[in-house]
Amino acid sequence: MENQEIQKIVESWSDKLEFSEEGSEFLNVTVPAEELHEICLKLKDTPELKFDYLFCLTGIDWGEELGVIYHLESTEYRHNIVVKVKTADRENPKIDSVNDIWRTAEFHEMEVFDFFGIRFNNHPNLKRLFLTPDWEGYPLRKDYVDEENMVIK
């Protein structure tokens, strides 16, 4: 399915979505945090879309905001979409988990929690995956400083 057709279907679900194809090979859609789970579920379950394969889940620090980027593909139709979600709360960021939609998200969300400190609601086992449980701070954030171990230019 072409990007325009996908956009047409997704647009009808909510009026708070922002679409963009600029500077990216995929169709990007920015979703408000409170609608994320619902939109993701629809993306997977709508028969014409069937985005059943979450191939990349990236945490990102946009400076003011923290966010997560979901790269989705349909193994049947081979079309793609990129879902983005942001949260402005850097102290206690919370985003809904999508691990019940795509099971692989359970692991990837643990990684994002470990490095960005984003807490995922309804996650079955959110814990530090790579770092030790008593580690302070979230290393992939842009404002993280570790004077001993980081080479700062």
Added chain:
Amino acid sequence: MEQLTNNKIKTEEYFINMGPQHPAAHGVLRLLLTIDGEIIKNVDPDLGYIHRSIEKMCERDSYQQIVHLTDRMDYLSSHINNGAVCLAVEKALELEVTDRVKVIRTIFDELTRLASHLLWWGVMGMDLGALTTYFYAFRDREMINDIFEETCGARLTMNYYVPGGLMFDLHPNFVNRVKKFLVDIKEHLPEYDRLLTGNVIFQKRTKGIGLLSKEDAISYGVTGPVARGSGVHCDVRKTHPYHAYDRVDFEEALFTEGDTFARYKVRIKEMWESISIVEQLIDNIPEGDIKVPTKAVIKLPKGEFYQRVETARGELGVYINSTGTKNPYRLKFRSPGFSNLSVLNHISKGGKIADLVAIMASFDFVIPDIDR
């Protein structure tokens, strides 16, 4: 005694550490097992023993330097990993490499896959108690490493691909040595089949073990030979061709049983396909430049770039978020090992510890690829 005769033996669940130093993990992977007797109730991986924070390092490095970090991830697919970053940078710069580069990269990728699968085959036999396979496989892998060494000067961390092309031209002996190697390997693979594939003990330990359904494989983001053993059409070389894969004729290895033995068969078949790809290209390497000139300091345009390649373990994705400077703002490696690991608990529950060893062998984990 009374307990035994009454058939009311009390059991209780307990935890046991498998790793971080365990011979079947081939690296520092710690699995926290919850077991009842010998039955596995839960597998909880604890990662990070060799985490080097490659993604953070990438944020301060130039794009040429990032290529060098990638073969520290999955060191058995180093050429392929290098290629992923090079392709992403070339895509962002809209740089078209020469045909010669594309063909040479394809040949190197397939030789890498062959070397990786050979090592896996030897190690899988070893994990299941057949030590001989290890020495046989390493004999052939050595030949590939020698060929690589002659051209790139390295045997493990290759760094042969650069954005825009290749670092050096092929060594004059390259074509002849590859042809000689192909003759040898085609003699050896059937011998290996006779040695291990038909072995009764090997079959009993792999058939029906670690069943993974097609739906679960997709949902857990499993890729590579593991997913293809469950019948998922996911070979990036077919679905999103890169290098010269669109001009060679090969078959995607697909089996539908979804057990450990199916994953074994996928890799054996892939070795034959790799041989066939190299054979198709080795006599037809086009003439041309080995590098399209790039600026000494590569700045990518503002935007997001994604490149996926098929390593020996599955789909490696490189996500680059660029703000137009000489470093990426954010770079993410979607490594095949990490996603494949996420399904381990699901398919080893209810099995025995010895089955877990067989399953892990069939997943072919490389721990630095999981940890990054």
